[in-house]
Amino acid sequence: MNALLEIVDLKSFYGASQALHGVNLVVRPGEQIALIGRNGMGKTTLLKSIVGLLSDRRGRIGFAGTSTLRAKPEDIARKGLAYVPEGRGVFGSLSVVENLVMSARQGVSGSRRWTIDRVFEVFPRLHQRRGNGGHQLSGGEQQMLSIGRALMTNPDLILLDEATEGLAPLIAQEIWKTLGVIRAEGIATIVVDKDFRSLAKVADRMVVMAKGEVAFDGTPGELQANPAILERHLGI
Ligand code: ATP
Numbered sequence: 647m648n649a650l651l652e653i654v655d656l657k658s659f660y661g662a663s664q665a666l667h668g669v670n671l672v673v674r675p676g677e678q679i680a681l682i683g684r685n686g687m688g689k690t691t692l693l694k695s696i697v698g699l700l701s702d703r704r705g706r707i708g709f710a711g712t713s714t715l716r717a718k719p720e721d722i723a724r725k726g727l728a729y730v731p732e733g734r735g736v737f738g739s740l741s742v743v744e745n746l747v748m749s750a751r752q753g754v755s756g757s758r759r760w761t762i763d764r765v766f767e768v769f770p771r772l773h774q775r776r777g778n779g780g781h782q783l784s785g786g787e788q789q790m791l792s793i794g795r796a797l798m799t800n801p802d803l804i805l806l807d808e809a810t811e812g813l814a815p816l817i818a819q820e821i822w823k824t825l826g827v828i829r830a831e832g833i834a835t836i837v838v839d840k841d842f843r844s845l846a847k848v849a850d851r852m853v854v855m856a857k858g859e860v861a862f863d864g865t866p867g868e869l870q871a872n873p874a875i876l877e878r879h880l881g882i
Pocket of ligand 1: 663665683685686687688689690691692726789
């Protein structure tokens with residue numbers, strides 16, 4: 647099957663400092679990719695480079711059949727890419743419903759599968775809190791809202807940074823369950839998280855980053871059978 651996202655020899659820079667040193671990665675439609683590795687290895691930088699938020703990027707990035715290396719974030723988003731950043735970026739002064747409504751749009755192929763009702767079905771907690779302001783929500787509720795907003799754009803690929811960071815275990819479980827729903831819908835995802843075991847249960851592939859490069863790319867089973875990579879890059 648054709649790649650939805652194809653990254654070849656990607657190098658990204660913060661001013662004079664190089665953070666990515668030639669990343670190669672392919673994501674096929676509907677695939678769930680876990681992006682893991684120790685702190686500071688380039689996971690967030692890779693997500694930001696894909697979304698177009700890092701202006702100095704070199705190499706090749708193809709998304710949905712066109713080159714997006716020089717494209718602006720808003721144009722990349724319109725091609726069917728949704729980004730849930732670390733820290734979530736919920737609008738505190740808007741209600742849950744307002745946060746969701748302002749993100750609503752049909753997908754690239756005209757799909758309108760994700761509506762407010764559908765998001766409330768997946769996250770009943772958000773329905774209970776629908777009139778509350780973003781600033782009144784717990785961290786877990788904000789993460790649900792942030793994922794709900796991404797779904798309201800009817801995307802083909804969602805990038806989710808630090809999916810369960812700082813969340814209570816029960817809430818984190820709900821996020822993992824939602825990732826299963828997203829996968830079943832055929833939406834591709836790249837998920838960054840430190841919870842290796844939960845990722846290994848939901849992901850099609852585990853991609854390990856080290857020093858701005860991909861150190862391993864394989865199935866969860868292949869990674870678990872590779873103690874050297876687990877120990878060196880994940881401390882497991
Ligand atoms: P973490 O889990 O800690 O967020 P990460 O794998 O996502 O780690 P990045 O945040 O992408 O790693 O960082 C990769 C490298 O880029 C690090 O060396 C980091 O210090 C550097 N870096 C990140 N953001 C900036 C910035 N705004 N300016 C300069 N260097 C940066």
